[in-house]
Amino acid sequence: MAITAADVATLRKATGAGMMDVKKALEDADGDMEKAAQILREKGKAGAAKREDRENSQGAVALVVIDDHLGxxxxxxxxxxxxxxxxxxxxxxxxxTIAVAEKGEEAKDTFEADLDLLRATLKEKIEVGKVARFVAPEGSVVDGYLHTQSDRGVNAVLVEVSGGSRELAHDIAMHIGFSRPRFVSRDEVPKDEVEAERQTLETISRNEGKPDAQIEKIVDGRMRGFYEGICLMDQRFIRDEKITLEQLLGQAKVTRFSQILIGQ
Incomplete structure (x- = not known):
């Protein structure tokens, strides 16, 4: 069967594959569009297998917030x-991202056919990375922040706040985007991590020649810096460093947050 330019154009539009790849697939499939599309998919899988050992630390992140309760x-x-x-x-x-918001985190696994075609077209190791979905209970709101760079999202944050406004949630999400805490509050930090840090700071203080009687007090002071680096509630608000996030929240509460950074 003769392969026409119109056939090539139609399959290119449907799959996004390159012109020569599309033409070869159509020839191998004797002009059958569905067979040709399947061939391109299979080539995508074969190429992905060859690229399995490549590093794919680049990519993009996206954010979706629906109304003020789902993100x-x-x-x-x-x-x-x-x-x-x-x-x-x-x-x-x-x-x-829309599918994850609407159907749940497992929805990310339903895009393999699309990703196979994308791998065939772009010839790179492409896979879904981290995802997060929040459905806020009554009395809570969800909002987020997306930092873009060179036409792609590179830093996405999702926050759930109880007893506060969506605007407050957005401000907190933006703060998290830049300050990158790991926990909401001190009580979430694993005890072994806290103990390891205390021991390290005690060793540093002794090596500096600090008096034994003052060691505990000095370590307590230095632990505040440790918590400020990893706990949201201990951090100073990026828009007003006179107040902490705990003071900014007042009676509101951050119940959870998630952050995805490209390359991490």
Whole structure:
């Protein structure tokens, strides 16, 4: 069967694959569009297997917030920032994020066929990375923050706040985006991590020649810096360093947050 330019154009539009790849697939499939699309998918899988040992620390993240009670963030990983900025890559990432928001985190696993075609087209190791979805209970709100760089999201935050406004949740999400805490409050930090830090600070203080009688007090003071680095409630608000996040919240409460950073 003769392969026409119109056939090539139609399959290219449907799959996003390159012209020569599409033409070869159509020839191998004797002009059958569905068979050709399957061939391109299979080539995507074969290429992905060959690229399995490659590092894919690049990519993009996306954020979706629906009304003020439902939100999701998702990461799509690839090998280069060039691919991460491509329209095909961003389009699938946005679809994945919407699906996660609407259907749950497991929805990320329903895009393998689309990703196979994307791998065939862009010829990189591409896979879904981290995802998070919050459904706020009554009395709570969800909002987020997305930091973009070179036409792609690189830092996504999702926050749930109880007893506060969506605007407050957005301010906190933006703060998290830049300050990158690991925990909401001190009581979430694993005890072994706290103890290891105390021992390290005690050793440092003794090596500095601090008097034994003052060691405990000095370590307590230095632990405040440790908590400020990893606990949201101990941090100073980026828009007003005179107040902590705990003071900013007042009677409101951050019940949870999630952050996804490209390359981490």
């Amino acid at each position: 999701a963030i998702a990461e799509l990983k690839c090998e280069t920032d060039f691919v991460a900025k491509s329209s095909e890559f961003i389009a699938i990432l946005e679809r994945i």
